[in-house]
Amino acid sequence: MTRLTDYLIVISFDCLSTLDFPMLEELPHFRELLQGASYCKQVETIYPSVTYPCHATIVTGNFPNRHGVINNTLLQPGNPSPDWFWYRRYIKGTTLYDEAKKAGMSTAALLWPVTAKADIDYNMPEIFANRPWQNQIAVSIQSGSVLYQLEMNKRFGHIRKGLNQPELDDFVLESAVHTIKKKKPNVMLIHFTDLDTQRHFHGFSSNEAHEAIRRHDIRLGRIMGALKESGLYEQSTIVALGDHSALDESKAIKLNVLLRERGLIQSDNSGKITDWKAYCKSCDGSAYIYLKDEKDIATKKYMNELLHQLLQNESNGIESVLNGEEAGEKGADERSAFMIEALRGYYFTEHLDGMFIDEITAEDVAAKRYTVASHGYSPEKENYTTVFIASGKGINKNVVIPSMHLVDEGPTLARLIDVDLGETDGRVIEEMIVT
Known part of the structure; x- marks a missing residue:
């Protein structure tokens, strides 16, 4: 050569x-x-x-x-x-x-x-x-x-x-x-x-x-x-x-809001995280779910049930749920407990405040709180x-x-x-x- x-x-x-x-x-x-x-x-x-x-x-x-x-x-x-x-x-x-x-x-x-x-x-x-x-x-x-x-x-x-x-x-x-x-x-x-x-x-x-x-x-x-x-x-x-x-988006999914409500994320009065068992790590159009303790079977089981429950209603914005092994088969991080994919029009953020699903406004975009288009989605889209x-x-x-x-x-x-x-x-x- x-x-x-x-x-x-x-x-x-x-x-x-x-x-x-x-x-x-x-x-x-x-x-x-x-x-x-x-x-x-x-x-x-x-x-x-x-x-x-x-x-x-x-x-x-x-x-x-x-x-x-x-x-x-x-x-x-x-x-x-x-x-x-x-x-x-x-x-x-x-x-x-x-x-x-x-x-x-x-x-x-x-x-x-x-x-x-x-x-x-x-x-x-x-x-x-x-x-x-x-x-x-x-x-x-x-x-x-x-x-x-x-x-x-x-x-x-x-x-x-x-x-x-x-x-x-x-x-x-x-x-x-x-x-x-x-x-x-x-x-x-x-x-x-x-x-x-x-x-x-x-x-x-x-x-x-x-x-x-x-x-x-x-x-x-x-x-x-x-x-x-x-x-x-x-x-x-x-x-x-x-x-x-x-892909364009009009709604932000803030799964960590839900995880905090369910006691899987603890925070102080200022909203700063003090401890966590499960965390949604955004990749914009997709997200990893990580466990603080990978051997925490109870939290993993709870998260599996929660994610599949959310999957049943399209208004939650979730298109699919993969476990870590399945994520690894697609080339993503198999060390994650789960990997979730957003429906078109939705994307994930790591915010802890406000509603679980947020409508994206022009004011949000101007303040660079949210975006109106992103990537990170599955290549199968x-x-x-x-x-x-x-x-x-x-x-x-x-x-x-x-x-x-x-x-x-x-x-x-x-x-x-x-x-x-x-x-x-x-x-x-x-x-x-x-x-």
Whole structure:
């Protein structure tokens, strides 16, 4: 085997859906990328279909329960802002960027999830200040490449407005263009979240979401332009992909409200959790139920009865209940006692206050208490697939793959740069690749 490309640029457009494909075909830069590309419009995502597990899957080729990133956030009952799976150490086994580095290639990652403290040459990890005493820039710089991030912040930091979109993606874009031109990394991972943000707060098919896709087209064009200006374009492979889709919602399920009422969660007068036996850990469209003591048979039996009782009435918003073993069979966390799936129009939160089921209002969304669209749902939901587009060196022209899985992306990317991710849950999509 030999390396099929000199430069691999992977661009993740968070929350890009199969349903967006007709729009992509009409936009100038996506249209240019698609000309002569191999692509799949029906990429099945993982369970739970949230950003951090998805991006860990993309670089490992494994399901969440195998690579270890089983949710966006850690199980920290009572913490109103749980820490995320920010750090590379949470991923079990190797990754695309680890193997590229071992093979002597230079690597870059810009806001790619689960890369804090990773061994990446030019690393600007996705991490945020989650303690009152922390400073955002300091937290980012300490978790990635210090001098590189200082330079990017000095050059382009004025573009950013905290973590707000679209300014954050505009900052990432300028940093990516500069990195391509000046650093020329062999493997580059770029994560844009503008579309995901707009869908969360304005809805799946909102004007704001469509505007974000148009901005993404411009961003793609700028990256392609930087490769051309640097003389790298003909030696490069560009991959544009999504990690999951999203579904609109109008009701929030707050199962922890019910668990507190039933005595399974204890809290003080301020509402802070002081102890718990069972806890609903949200993955937005799905949720894990964890027991504080995994051997607590009585609580497990009680929760099983409660969940199946709730399942009988559609107004409770629950579509299905899996036990931990069944969740594990779908690639999710088998250490959970249960995994529950929301009906369309519903999603789970970890709130302890108010009603068990809450109607989502415009005021809630403005206050960022709730969202109006989310992901995390089962990949078996209808119209919930994402996309994978590969174009350039090492890629066959005009091959349409009828369907593939998110776990197939890591092995396929690894094949392009001739590295081995070991035994993976996914396979190389050979049809795409020049032999």
